[in-house]
Amino acid sequence: MTATYSRQDFQSEQEVRWCPGCGDYTILASVQTFMADAGIAKEDIVFVSGIGCAARFPYYMETYGVHSIHGRAPAVATGIAAARPELSVWVVTGDGDALSIGGNHLIHALRRNMNVKILLFNNQIYGLTKGQYSPTSEPGKRTKSSPMGSIDYPFNPVSLALGAEASFVARTIDMDRNHTIEMLTAAYQHPGSALIEIYQNCNVFNDKAFIELTAKESRDENQIRLVDGEKIVFDNGTKGVAIEEGRAFVIDVEKFGMDVVHTHEAGLDNPATAFALSRLSHGPHGPTPIGIFRDVEREVYEQELDAQISSATEAKGPGDLAAILRSNSTWTVD
Amino acid sequence: MATTQDPAPPATERELRQRVVIRFAGDSGDGMQLAGARFTDASAAFGNDLATLPDFPAEIRAPAGTLPGVSAFQIHIAGSDILTPGDEPDVLVAMNPAALKKNLGDLKPGGVIILNTDSFEERNLAKAGYDTNPIEDGTLDGFNVLTAPMDELTKEAVKDSGVTGRAVLRSKNFFALGALAWMFDRPSDTTLDWLADKFASQPEVVAANTAAFKAGYNFGITTEAFAHTTFEVPKADLPVGEYTNVVGNQTIAWGLIAGAQAAHLPLFYASYPITPASDILHELARHKNFGVRTFQAEDEIASVGIALGAAFAGHLAVTGTSGPGLALKSETMSLALMAELPMVIVDVQRGGPSTGLPTKTEQSDLMMAIYGRHGEAPLPVIAAASPGDAFETAIEACRIAVKYMTPVILLSDGYIGTSSEPWLLPDTSALPSFPAAFATEINHDDGFMPYLRDPESLSRPWAVPGTAGLEHRVGGLEKDQLTGNVSYEPANHEKMTLLREQKTQAVANDIPDIEVGEDSDAELLVVGWGSTYSAIKAGVLNSRTTGHKVAHIHLRHLNPFPPNLADVLAGYNKVLVPELNRGQLSRLLRAEFLVPTTSFSKMQGQPFMAGEIEAKIIETLGA
C-alpha cells in the first residue's frame, strides 16, 4: 500500500528526550523524512529497539514499535518479520546494544537474511550508562571504566557484517541527511536484511569522535564516497582507492592515473572487495568510506518459510487435527 | 501380512498374571527403545492397559558394552487400569553383561531374566566390571534365567535376507522381541505390519527383521525353558473409544496446534534445541500444513525474543525449553508481561541445577517458574499431569495467554515428555474455543489507549501491526496505566504493579474448583502436581484398599491456585506433598495458606514408585 504523508505524520506525541545537540535528533529527522517520502503505510511499519540512547527511537515514531531488551532487538524483529512478511520492520540499535550484548542476534539476523533493516547508531561510547568505552571505542580510550586507556580491540561493524554474510551493508554519517536518506532508501529497496552503520555524535560523552569526517577543513580528504559503478576517488578527485591482492589502499591519482583506481561494484557475489574497502580505516580516522559496501540478492528467510508452508499445505492439504491425533497407530476398545 | 506359523499354546497353559512389568535393557546400539516401542504397540493392540518409561543413557556415545552405555525401556502391562510404568520389573531382558549389572538390582525376587549368552564373553564381562560370568557363578540364583545365543541365532535367521556385515546383528532386538511376543502372546501382525511400512524402501531390512522376529518367536516355542515360561495378561476393561499411544512431547505439540486453532490464530513456535524438549520442535516442524511456523533460533534468548516479536505481530507465540533455557528466557518473559503480550513458555523440566541430569526427570523448576524473574513479575503457571493430560493442558495454556494477554508457563518434565501411555482420543469437534479478538477501533475519546483494560479479565487490547489508526509502542519501561506512554510517576508504578498482580489473580475466576474424588472421611490429603500424578494415584488407591483414610488432589493450576484450594486444605488434619524436588509446592502451600504440610521429596532423576508413596502415606498417617 502506498500513502501520502508528511514528516509530521511520523512524529509521535511522546516528547523527544535526547541531550540537546545529540546526533540522534538528526537521524530521527532523516528517518521521518524518508518514511514520508517512501509512502509505506504507517500501520505496516514496526520499529524495534533494544536498550541505549538510540533505543528510545521507536517511542518517537508514530508507527508500531517495540522497545525491547538490551541486545535483543534483532531477535524480536526477526519474530515480527517471520510472522508477518508483509510488514516493514526496522531495528534501531547502538554499538553497545548491537555489538556487545546483542552480537549473537545481529550476526544471525544478517546471515538468515531476514527482511529487517538494522540502523546501527555508532557513537563509540556507552551514553545511557554515562560514558564507558564500547566495542567500537578506539584502543587507549580513557573513560570512567578505562581510566588508564581501553585495552579492548574494537570491532569494525562493516567488516563484522560482511563476515556475517550480510547481503546489504552501508555506512553513513548522522549530519549528512541527504546521504542518510539515500542509504535508507537503498536499504528499504533491498530484499532481505540490511545493516547501515550510522556514525552518530554523542556530544556529551564522546564529542567530535567523527570530526575528521565531518569538519569542513578535513572532510574532503577523509570521506570516501562509494558510488556503485564509479571509480572510487575523493579529495576533489586527487586521491583514489586501488585494490591489490585483497588489500585496498589510497593512491595519488595524478601520479598513478585513473586506470589503477578501483571501480566500485556493490553487487559482487564475493564479499572480498567490500571487505577490503571496509579495512581502509579501522574507525573514523583517516580516509574512511561511506556509502553502500555490498548489496546482493539472496533468498529471504521469511519468504522461504512461507513457501514451505504453502508447499506443505499443497502436498498434504490443510491441517486436520483429528488426523494427526491418529498419526501413531490407534486401536479401538468396544 | 504373514503371521507366525505356529499357534500359541492355549491360554490355560499360560500363567495368569493381572500385571507384569518388563524391562528391555541393552547397549545403546542394541535397539532397546525400538523393541520397547514395538512391544508397547503390540500390547495396546492386544488390549492391555499399559504405561511405559524409557531410560536413555546420558552420554550420546558412551563406549559400547559399558554401564553408562546402557539404554533401557520399561513397560507395565495389565488387565486392569494401571497408572505407572511399574516399580520393580518382573521380567528383565539383558542384551549384554552391562545391561544385566545395571538393572539386576531392580528386579523382583524370583523374576525372569532373558539373556543373550553370546555377549557374555570375556571382553564384555570385563567392561561391565564382572570378574566371573554371572550366568555361572551363582549371581543369578533365585531368578528364573532363560538364555539364548541371540547373536548366532540372529545371524542364522537373517542369512538369506540380503542384509550383510555389521548390519546383520542390528536385527538382534527383533529376535528378543519375537521371544517376548511368544512369552506374552502378543499379536505378531502389529509388529510385522509396522516393519513392512516403516522400511518399505529397504526390503532387505524388512526381511531381516521379520526373520529375526520369527526366529525369536519359534525359539520360544521350541526351547523348553521358554516354552514353560508363558504368561497371560488379560485384556483391560478400558472406557470404550479409540486409543492411541502418546508421549508428552507429542501431545504438547498437538495441544499447541489445537490451542492455536481454538484461538483462531496461526501458531508460531520458536525454540533452541535442548534435551528433553527438542521433540516438541521436531513434531511441530512436521506440521507446516497447519500454517505452523517453527523457528530454530540461534539461542534460548533469541527464541523467546522471536516468540515475543511474533506475539506482537498477532500470532499465537510459543517457545519451548528445559530448565537452563528457562533461566535464559527469564528477562524476555518479564518484557512479555510488562508489554502484556500473550505467549506460552513450555518448560520440560529435567534434573538441575546447571546442566544437571539432562535426560532425567525432576520437578525442580516450580519456584523458578513462579518467582524466577527480576522485579514483581507474576505470571500464570500450569502443569501437565501425564502425556495424555498434556494435550488439554497445552490448550489451557493458550487460552489463558490469549484471554489475559499474558505469558503463561506450561510445566512438563522429562518423564511426561518421553514416557508413553494409551490415550483415549478426544472428540476434536468438542474442544474448547476461545477466538482471539484483535482491537480494530479507537477505544477512547482521546485516541487509542493500548492499556485500557477489560474490567473483568483486566487484559489490555491486542492491536496488531497493519491495523490503521492504532499505531502504538510497547516496551519494557513502565507504562502509563492508560496511554501506555513511558511513565516514571510513583503512584502509577505502584498501580501498574498491583494491576499486573490482579490480572494474574483474575485467572482464578475461570478455572474449575478442585474436586476431591475420594471419601470425605479421609484423614490425610495428598497434594500433587505434574508427572507424579500416576504414582500418587496408584499409591493412594493401594493404601485405600488396605483401609487407610487418604484422599488425593492434583493441581493443574499452580499460579493462581484454584479458588477453593484454601477450603479443601482446611478439611484435613494432615497434608502430604510428594514432589521430585526439595519441597517447592509444599513451601508454596505453607506460604499461601498457612497449612502444616509434610513434604515428601525424591531427587534421583526417576519418577516416584507407587510403593514409595504408599509407604509414606502409611508412615504419615501413623505419625
Ligand code: SF4
Ligand atoms: S548521552 Fe550521548 S548519545 Fe545519549 S542522548 Fe546524550 S548525546 Fe545522545
